[in-house]
Amino acid sequence: MPRIVFTSQLQRFIEAPELETTALVLREALEQAFAGHALLRGYVLDDQGQLRPNVVIYVDGRVVHERRLLDQVLQPTSLIHVLQALSGG
Template sequence: MAHLFFAPSIQRHIVVPECEIAAKSVDEALAAAFAGEPRLRGYILDDQGALRRHLAVFVDGRPVRDRRRLSDEVGETSRIYVVQALSGG
């Protein structure tokens, strides 16, 4: 099963312990997390269901390519990290 982590900066707002997730895509992994903590959905996704601009998701160290549908594949042993994105100059 894939392992899902939420950065401490996110957990400061909504506590979500790391967990094992049976999922084939980032969308499925996040849906499982939202089922356990529904308030998390509004913090992670915008009103269109896309990943919010201030967040980044990495699967096995690579940023997700599909920020709109979150269809990036997740393997049996993948590690998924949801973190605050950095911006500025």
């Protein structure tokens, strides 16, 4: 089953446990993670349901560029990493 891992930085502030999901697409996987952790939704998604600018998601080591639909297809062995996006110089 696909697995979601949240950055340890995030876990210092919000309960965001690693979990396995039955989802077939990324948005569905995120919704399953949010189901038991309401504050997590507000950190990852904005009020329009889009990925926040300060968050980046990798699926199987590749960055997800589609930030609105989050319709990335998942494989049974997919590994999803949800991280804070870093910027600066």
